[in-house]
Amino acid sequence: MVRAVAAPGPTTDDRGESTTGLDTDGTVLITGGTGTLGTLVAEHLVRAWGVRHLLLVSRSGPEAAGAGELTDTLTELGAEVRIAAVDVTDPDAVAALVAGVDSAHPLTGVVHAAGVLDDGVLTTQTPERLARVWRPKATAAAHLHAATAELPLSLFVMFSSTAGTLGASGQSNYAAANAYCDALAARRRALGLPGLSVAWGLWADASGMTGHLGEADRARMTRSGIGAMSSERALGLLDAAVRHGHHHLIAIDLDVRALAGRPALTLPAPLRALAGGGTARRTAATARPHTDWAGHLAALPLEEQRRTLLNLVLSHAAAALGHSDPGRIQTERGFLELGFDSLTAIELRNRLTAVTGLRLATTLIFDHPNPAALAAHLHSELAPEDADPLAPMLGEIDRMESALLSVAQDETAHEALLERLRTTLSKLGALHGGGTEEGPAAGRIQDATADEIFQFIDEDLGRSESNGEHAHGGTR
Incomplete structure (x- = not known):
């Protein structure tokens, strides 16, 4: 198996201080903060990065399933946590959220992990289906960018998807929304602002977006050469992406042997060179x-x-x-x-x-x-x-x-x-x-x-x- 990026060691030095450049006494805002991925990231930031102040945002906020247990866990680890119900597709709501951060622990980082899916082949897409996926991913990212552009952030990470980079069957709307995030990261860098878009492959932990995938769906992805990453591996790749310094990186598990077993023209162009190195026996397929x-x-x-x-x-x-x-x-x-x-x-x-x-x-x-x-x-x-x-x-x-x-x-x-x-x-x-x-x-x-x-x-x-x-x- 090969990975797009290799995870380095821990993100704290020998004195336990963060090596990511993030002020651990500041506040980090995580959208989708009570979802599966947001929860994993929040705990990782506390455990590995030393972050002590978290603002977790989701549509349900404190009423989300598991929100109370998450707060207890993070508090026991030494973090101060606030969970808020905010519609991140509303620019005024996002602006008020950012303005309401405690000035004693100003906002220093943003992790935009929110998103939804509405899969369907291209011929079934409609403006409504595009908007349903676009707003919580791309529109919310634009509002977060606008609301924080004047703040001295050290971190602005958007959770993108390989759908926007490599393509994904049935996900044209999701690919478009994530491609926007990739472009926004480049735009922020051009403005001298922090910006990173991580194009994720599949996480093994079922989230609100991937929980519907059955064994057949996962098997199809495995045959296509894309494996499911454990949460430990994925979080390690997040660390690597932050340290790497580029504005757009792919974090994915690739099985080169599986790629070599597919007709080259069925693969996304960036993967064809990898597939060409395989030694799989050629068959009719x-x-x-x-x-x-x-x-x-x-x-x-x-x-x-x-x-x-x-x-x-x-x-x-x-x-x-x-x-x-x-x-x-x-x-x-x-x-x-x-x-x-x-x-x-x-x-x-x-x-x-x-x-x-x-x-x-x-x-x-x-x-x-x-x-x-x-x-x-x-x-x-x-x-x-x-x-x-x-x-x-x-x-x-x-x-x-x-x-x-x-x-x-x-x-x-x-x-x-x-x-x-x-x-x-x-x-x-x-x-x-x-x-x-x-x-x-x-x-x-x-x-x-x-x-x-x-x-x-x-x-x-x-x-x-x-x-x-x-x-x-x-x-x-």
Whole structure:
């Protein structure tokens, strides 16, 4: 494992005095001060930095869960603590908070650790969702900067995120807010003021922002090469960042072997050089980009072309879900049924974009809802002259099936859908058989179930199930 910064030793000298340049008799303000990270930082400042006066700010203030126990702990360690309920997105409230600091222990440091998440892919972002994340992170940072610009601070640290530096699936709004903090740190330095933005990776201690992450989410991050830091390690990196002197640093645990196992183009640009040093064996999931797929496929028989692309999809789908064996991915099952969500969908799309060179839509697995359908789409893009001319229409049927079955649980809707499908298929059957709507085809579908209707579509449109290319979502 490698880290972006290496933590030095303790931040006090042999006499127990702070070596960070911070006046330990002054007051340090921590936003998000009653949250998981704020609590850890507060105790660390008292234990390791010798800080004796803390002003902890949060939306709930003294009413926050654990606030009383936190006060008792810090008091026992010799610190004087005040916990305040303040809306840090309100400039007047922030100005009043700063002005109200006891002049006997003036404000000497600020740690802005507040923030919220509202994850979602880019196409689902709205001004409201951006504002929900922007205000407690970026707007609050701007207010803290304005309220303290004339004070002789020694410390102004903002908790940023690697989302703003390296990118993070589903966190475009959070990335923007943290990028603002990174820029504000540079701006403060240009004005001769202290300023540091630490772009954090994942802390192992679940906070209000990361407590929703399940095992699958953490496993996905681990596969991407980003490990979860223990609180001890993270706090050591905070010390290192303060000592380092640069205005913007990344504090993250990276697994270079995991990075080397991913297609380079799926990695953030700053990490590609690190990944290039790995020795991981190349497989279908780590294939080199810029393969001449048109030439490669042209040299293969048609069935081998299809099989090659299907194996490519299965390999990358397995990698996105954390499976070492692509055989665990069933060709006919829908991606959502296989366990894909919006983030793993983006990962699969990025992987396939990297290895094929195609510009694939972010809605890829929703447009082509199972591995067979997706492989057929890639075939139509990479070898259009050999692709099945019915593939686009069959893809539409796949999407229609997924939509129909999602609403057919309602009995009224179920009957209405069946009636409409029977009418459409009766017309199709009449054309296909050269008869009328009352001919053999109509008789076949008159009393058909939904499953039988979809089977009829497959058979009468020439869909072969014997070659493993059946593309429906595995609901039958």
